[in-house]
Amino acid sequence: MDSGAAAYDPNAVVGKWIAVWDELRTYEARDDDSPRSYVVSMFPYPSGDLHMGHAEVYSISDAIARYLRMRGQNVLNGIGWDSFGLPAENAARKRDLDPRDWTYSNIETQARSFRRLGVSFDWRTRLHTSDPEYYRWNQWLFLRLFEAGLAYRKQAAVNWCPNDQTVLANEQVIGGRCERCGAVVVQRPLTQWFFHTTGYAQRMLDDMSRLAGHWPNEILAMQRNWIGRSVGAYLLFEIEGREDAVRVFTTRPDTLFGATFLVVAVDAPLAAELVSDGQRAAFEAYRKQAATATELERLAADRPKTGVFLGRYAIHPATGERLPVYAAEYVLAQYGTGAIMAVPAHDQRDLDFALVHALPIRLVIDTGEPDPRDTEVAAEGEGRLVDSAEFTGLPSAEARNAIVERIGAERAVTYRWRDWLISRQRYWGTPIPIVHCDRCGLVPVPYEQLPVTLPDNGYELRPADGRSPLASATAWVNVDCPKCGGAAMRDTDTMDTFVDSSWYFLRYPNPAYADGPFDPAGVAQWLPVDEYIGGREHATGHLMYARWLTKALHDLGLLPFDEPFTRLTNQGQVIMNGKAMSKTLGNLVNLQEQIANYGPDAVRVTMLFAGPPEDDIDWADVSPAGAVKWLTRVWRLSGSVTRSTGDSDEELRRGVHRLMAETTSAMDARRFNVAIARLMELTTLLRKASADDPVTREGVEALAVMLSCFAPFTAEEMWERLGHAPSVCTQPWPAADPALLVTASATCVVQVNGKIRDKLSVPADISESRLQELALSSERVRTTLGASEVTRVVVRPPTLVNIVALLGDRASHV
Numbered sequence: 167m168d169s170g171a172a173a174y175d176p177n178a179v180v181g182k183w184i185a186v187w188d189e190l191r192t193y194e195a196r197d198d199d200s201p202r203s204y205v206v207s208m209f210p211y212p213s214g215d216l217h218m219g220h221a222e223v224y225s226i227s228d229a230i231a232r233y234l235r236m237r238g239q240n241v242l243n244g245i246g247w248d249s250f251g252l253p254a255e256n257a258a259r260k261r262d263l264d265p266r267d268w269t270y271s272n273i274e275t276q277a278r279s280f281r282r283l284g285v286s287f288d289w290r291t292r293l294h295t296s297d298p299e300y301y302r303w304n305q306w307l308f309l310r311l312f313e314a315g316l317a318y319r320k321q322a323a324v325n326w327c328p329n330d331q332t333v334l335a336n337e338q339v340i341g342g343r344c345e346r347c348g349a350v351v352v353q354r355p356l357t358q359w360f361f362h363t364t365g366y367a368q369r370m371l372d373d374m375s376r377l378a379g380h381w382p383n384e385i386l387a388m389q390r391n392w393i394g395r396s397v398g399a400y401l402l403f404e405i406e407g408r409e410d411a412v413r414v415f416t417t418r419p420d421t422l423f424g425a426t427f428l429v430v431a432v433d434a435p436l437a438a439e440l441v442s443d444g445q446r447a448a449f450e451a452y453r454k455q456a457a458t459a460t461e462l463e464r465l466a467a468d469r470p471k472t473g474v475f476l477g478r479y480a481i482h483p484a485t486g487e488r489l490p491v492y493a494a495e496y497v498l499a500q501y502g503t504g505a506i507m508a509v510p511a512h513d514q515r516d517l518d519f520a521l522v523h524a525l526p527i528r529l530v531i532d533t534g535e536p537d538p539r540d541t542e543v544a545a546e547g548e549g550r551l552v553d554s555a556e557f558t559g560l561p562s563a564e565a566r567n568a569i570v571e572r573i574g575a576e577r578a579v580t581y582r583w584r585d586w587l588i589s590r591q592r593y594w595g596t597p598i599p600i601v602h603c604d605r606c607g608l609v610p611v612p613y614e615q616l617p618v619t620l621p622d623n624g625y626e627l628r629p630a631d632g633r634s635p636l637a638s639a640t641a642w643v644n645v646d647c648p649k650c651g652g653a654a655m656r657d658t659d660t661m662d663t664f665v666d667s668s669w670y671f672l673r674y675p676n677p678a679y680a681d682g683p684f685d686p687a688g689v690a691q692w693l694p695v696d697e698y699i700g701g702r703e704h705a706t707g708h709l710m711y712a713r714w715l716t717k718a719l720h721d722l723g724l725l726p727f728d729e730p731f732t733r734l735t736n737q738g739q740v741i742m743n744g745k746a747m748s749k750t751l752g753n754l755v756n757l758q759e760q761i762a763n764y765g766p767d768a769v770r771v772t773m774l775f776a777g778p779p780e781d782d783i784d785w786a787d788v789s790p791a792g793a794v795k796w797l798t799r800v801w802r803l804s805g806s807v808t809r810s811t812g813d814s815d816e817e818l819r820r821g822v823h824r825l826m827a828e829t830t831s832a833m834d835a836r837r838f839n840v841a842i843a844r845l846m847e848l849t850t851l852l853r854k855a856s857a858d859d860p861v862t863r864e865g866v867e868a869l870a871v872m873l874s875c876f877a878p879f880t881a882e883e884m885w886e887r888l889g890h891a892p893s894v895c896t897q898p899w900p901a902a903d904p905a906l907l908v909t910a911s912a913t914c915v916v917q918v919n920g921k922i923r924d925k926l927s928v929p930a931d932i933s934e935s936r937l938q939e940l941a942l943s944s945e946r947v948r949t950t951l952g953a954s955e956v957t958r959v960v961v962r963p964p965t966l967v968n969i970v971a972l973l974g975d976r977a978s979h980v
Contacts, residue, residue, distance in 0.1 A: 174798040176765020176880070183882045183892075184281050192893050193286040195242040203239040204692040205231040206671045206731075208700030208708070209246045212272035213253050216279040218740040218747065218757050218785065219701075225770040225876075226737055226779050226838070227699040228285045232875040233833050234697075235286075236899035242692055244291035244674035245280065247273050250301070251663045252330060252346065255594040255635075259627045265594040269296055279758070283766045284878045286895065291674040295666035296594070300673070302617030303683035304665055305599040307715075309610050310722055312600075316362045319608065322587065323433050323499070325460055326354035331632060332591045333358070339460040353433060353457035358589040359598060359659060363714045367393050367581040370713060373729060381734040382780065388705040394582025399575040401507065403428060403480040405440065405491070412436065412480065415502030415580055418512065420565040422573075423554040424530035425507040426520070428480045428491045429473065432456045434504035437493040442477030449474050449493060456495040464495045471496055471519040483573050484555065494519060500584055514544040530554050531562060586711065588662040593620065593627055593635035595660030603647040603654040612648050618656070634658045667708055668715040671695055671730065689725065698731035701739075702780075709734075735836060738782035740773075755785050767877035768793035774838040774876055797880050800849050800873060803866045804884035810858040820906050820931075821851050822865040827902035829872055838876070845872060863888075868900035912964040916941045918950050918971060934961045941967035 187193060195202075207227035210220060231243040249269050258265040273294060280287065293300055311317040325334040329349035338344065339351045371393055374386050398417035405412055414428070430437040432453050441449045452474040456464075463469060473494030480489045489507075496515050497506050510520035511529045517538055520527055527539050533549040548562035557565045557572075570577060589598070597618045599611035611618055625639035636658040637643060647654035673679070675688025694716075700708075712730050720728040739746060742753040760769050771793040776783040825848040832841035848869055855862045867888055874881035874894045885894035910930040914937060916923055924946040928937060938961050941947060951971055958970040 174794075174801045174880075176768055176794060176797065177762070179879055179883055180282055180284070180766060183284075183879050186882070186892050187286075187895075190893060192895055193243065194288050194290060196240045198240065200240040201238065202692060203231075203234045203241050203696045204694075205234065205241060205243045205697045206674070206695045206699070208698075208704065209248050209667070209670060210276060211248045211251065211253070212269055212276055213257075214272055215275050216283070216757055218755050218760075220276075221283065221757050221760075221769055222740050222773045222783065223699055223701070223737045224280070224283065224285050225773045226735065227697070228770075229774060229833075229838050229875045230697050230699070230735070230836070231286055232878070232895060233899070235895065236871065236875075236897065238898065242291070242675065243285075243287050244671070245285075245287040245289065246291065246293040246670055246674065246677070247276070247295065248663065248667050248670070249273060249294045249296040250595045250660075250666055252332060252590075252592055252594070255592055255627060256330065256346070258594075265627075266296070269594075270294075282761065283770070286878070291677055293670065293673060293677040295663070295670065298617045298619050300670075300677075301596040301666070303673070304596040304661060305611070305616050305618060306613065307669070307683055307719075308661070308665075309599060309613065310724075311361060311718065312610060314718075314722060316365075316718055317359065317588075318362060319357060319359050321355055321357045322360075323353045323457075324356050324358060324587065325351050326356075327351055331628060331634070333587070333589060339462070342458055342460065342463060350458060351460065353459075356589070358587050359657075359661075361586040361588055361714075361718075363586045363711075364581055364583055366714055366717055367395070367583050368579075369717060370583075370710070371395060373713075373717075376729060377734075380732060382702070382736055385702060385705045385709065385734065385736065388702075389710060392583060392706040392710065396580045396582070397578075398580070399570045399577050400503070401483055401573065401575050403483060403489070403507065406479045406481065406488070408440070408478075412505050413503045414505050414507050415578065416507055418509070418562075418566070419569045419575060420548075420551060420557075420560075420562045421509040421512045421530060422484055422507070422569055423551075423557070424509040424511050424528045425482060425489065426510060426526040426528055427489050427508045429494045429497045429506050429508050429516075429519070430476070430491060431497040431499040431501075431504040432473075432493040432495050434499035436504055437476065440476050440478050440491060441493070445475060445477035449476065452493065459495060461498060464498065467514070469496070471515065471522050473519060473523065475523075484569075490525070492519075492523070501582065502580055510544070511538045512544055512546055514546065517542065517544045528553070586662075586664075586714070588665055589659040590662055591634035591658075592660050593625060595663060596666065597636065598657040598659050598661060600657040601645060601647055601654045602657060603650065603652060605652055606647055606649045606654075609647055609649045609654070615648070636660065664708060664711050668711045669719070671698075671712075672725075683724075693725075694727050694729060695731045697733050697735065699735045699737065699779075702736045735779055737779050738777075740783045740785060742784065743786045744784060760790060764790040764794050765797075765879070767797055767880045771797065771842060771876050775842045777839055778837055796846060796849065797877055799853065800845075800869060801880055801884060801887075803849065803852055804870060804887040806857050807863040807866050807888070808858050809863065809889075810860055812858060812860065814861045815855065815859050817931075818851070818855050818859060818865075819861045820909065822848065822861060822868065823902040823906040824909075825851070826868055826872070826900050827907055830899070830902065833875070841872075842876060845869060845876075870894055871897045871900055914941070914964055915966055916944055916947055917966070917968040918947060919973065920968065923947050923950050928964050930964050932964050934963050937961055937963050937967060941969065 207223055231241050235241045254265045254269045258268045325339050327334050327344040327349050329347045344351055396417045399419050400413045400415050402411040403414055473492045476491045476493055478491045480491055482489055508516040510517040510527045530553050531549045532552050533545040533547040535545040538544050551557050551560050551565050599618050601609045603609050621639040621642040624641050625635050627635050629638040643656050645654055645656055672684040675692045676685035679685040716730040717728045719725045747754050768790045772788050772790045776788050825844050829841045829844040852862055852865045870881050870884035881894045911927050912930045914926045914928050924944045938959055954971045954973050956971045960968040
């Protein structure tokens with residue numbers, strides 16, 4: 167059954183259905199008491215038009231939103247723009263524009279493209295973080311955190327890009343260079359604003375138990391590692407010629423007798439204090455050299471272990487031995503106290519350093535591993551202590567406690583995670599609402615004077631004297647102190663744009679709310695977010711900051727929950743020929759050209775059919791033209807069925823309902839590629855059926871409804887051709903009849919090279935492809951095969967599958 171009387175044009179109907187959806191307000195969340203689902207995809211940055219990555223992530227989130235609506239949920243699917251940031255500032259400077267012009271022009275372009283892509287946003291949620299109506303509440307939240315002691319100012323060494331004249335986060339520095347302009351990044355001491363995130367470290371770890379099973383394990387593991395909880399003790403090392411001892415944190419007190427030198431972070435104040443006059447020149451030269459490396463580079467395992475002797479000695483707390491003290495870049499000032507005891511036999515980085523500087527290597531734990539002095543590989547495991555005075559013979563766990571007790575060490579827990587540095591020396595961001603007064607100190611801007619808006623003129627985006635852009639706006643900077651009325655100056659930093667993106671989802675339910683950052687009634691109705699969708703690259707940035715801020719706002723009494731996202735779905739990258747798309751490589755694929763050539767539905771289907779959401783998609787390996795062919799066949803089905811009330815084919819009905827059930831299961835599991843595969847099977851089944859069979863019409867109508875999750879324009883056309891009023895998107899999800907899913911079963915014998923390895927209970931009418939799929943996924947079969955090459959699969963539905971494989975060094979045959 168098929169009809170080719172009319173032609174399928176994938177682009178011709180886009181405008182038609184956008185207008186219908188607008189008129190019917192199809193995608194607006196309802197104001198009723200039905201079950202609610204809140205779907206949020208990480209909002210876009212307006213750097214230009216939408217790209218292929220946008221098409222992927224919003225196809226995923228839209229499939230989820232559409233499916234939940236059809237399952238009876240009242241869905242809020244929000245949209246906004248993360249519209250502050252350095253790229254807009256640089257682009258505006260390059261084009262001699264105001265950043266507002268560049269930013270808002272791109273937002274309008276992206277908004278039109280979202281509509282052409284058919285994404286089912288509730289456009290009433292629309293917000294832009296660069297609007298004063300939004301960033302006013304950034305400032306309000308800053309002041310609340312400041313009052314609670316969670317926002318503070320201190321001097322810190324930062325990654326500084328001399329070209330962009332701004333601080334960079336560690337992840338923005340690649341190979342010692344700025345990821346945006348390529349300039350060599352240097353370490354520079356600046357007085358900066360921080361949020362005190364580390365006080366929440368243990369709570370962030372503990373609460374991951376509530377996210378397990380709902381967030382990808384990979385993301386939770388990355389966050390645990392980023393927080394970096396360490397259990398150990400602080401040991402005191404006396405320093406010759408210094409009154410105060412140096413506190414050293416270690417997780418391995420059992421290795422104390424193997425300590426042969428101390429290392430202090432080269433950028434720690436302690437290093438500059440300890441260095442002797444004779445070594446100061448060498449130390450200063452080394453410190454200048456080390457300032458070009460980021461934290462991540464300094465911690466790299468394969469980085470050469472450089473350092474300089476400080477001309478001072480420490481006293482071993484257990485043996486009284488004199489230990490030389492070095493400054494090195496592989497130790498971080500922020501870790502513990504910025505000083506470590508080096509145990510080269512039992513720590514690889516210490517061993518690498520000792521080998522370079524010809525320092526003693528003393529084995530004090532018998533781990534059963536080869537001697538590090540022979541292998542140059544540290545014995546980092548646990549075992550029994552050797553050459554450790556009265557502790558010799560004790561197992562590591564027992565020795566740790568005994569040594570801590572003996573020397574009176576202080577037990578402690580530390581974390582690798584650092585407080586969030588939010589200061590940026592930029593124009594295009596949220597001004598920090600603090601006034602600096604010589605008499606009163608740091609004075610918050612009164613709430614009633616918010617927002618502190620950015621100056622429209624009188625500033626330079628790149629001041630010649632190296633000041634921040636806002637510092638050049640003299641008329642804006644100079645103000646009266648809100649407290650004493652005397653002369654004062656505004657803070658000239660702007661906030662990290664991660665602040666903007668840490669709470670935008672709280673405002674979507676009512677973006678026009680004027681009495682606070684978010685509407686408590688809207689929050690109570692919709693939050694926390696039920697479905698959050700975005701890239702895994704945000705694991706230790708945005709996702710951490712959003713979790714922390716939600717907890718902080720909960721503790722301030724502003725939120726009734728302390729985790730923002732109930733379920734997280736990650737998408738992979740869209741790549742080309744095995745590589746990330748970039749102008750430099752010349753492998754960019756233009757989304758608008760793809761839509762013009764194949765239509766928005768085919769692009770969406772191609773994205774979702776390529777694999778599970780978390781997998782990368784190589785556009786060179788997929789076929790939007792193939793998606794067009796399938797959608798054409800589906801569309802033709804809707805024009806060829808009749809409204810017959812005659813006899814129906816019960817086998818056809820069973821097949822239709824089985825595929826409906828399997829599609830539903832795939833949608834519940836967020837396996838959209840499998841769902842589309844089942845719809846393709848359904849299409850083939852219906853094309854072979856009689857157009858006059860009532861089941862055929864039932865199947866085509868179900869196909870149109872389910873297809874609307876992936877190809878909404880085509881599905882609407884089908885629904886209209888079937889004689890129904892719009893919109894197909896408001897129809898209930900088709901429910902399979904359980905009675906029709908009960909089929910006769912058979913036992914299938916699965917052999918590997920003729921030997922029985924498993925027996926499967928399968929439907930008697932199972933297809934050859936489905937039976938092969940089940941056999942190859944059998945746990946017993948996979949154990950037998952291991953990494954062996956499968957050369958042939960013989961399938962005889964429903965009773966036999968024989969897998970021919972190369973096991974070991976010989977081939978086996980049936």
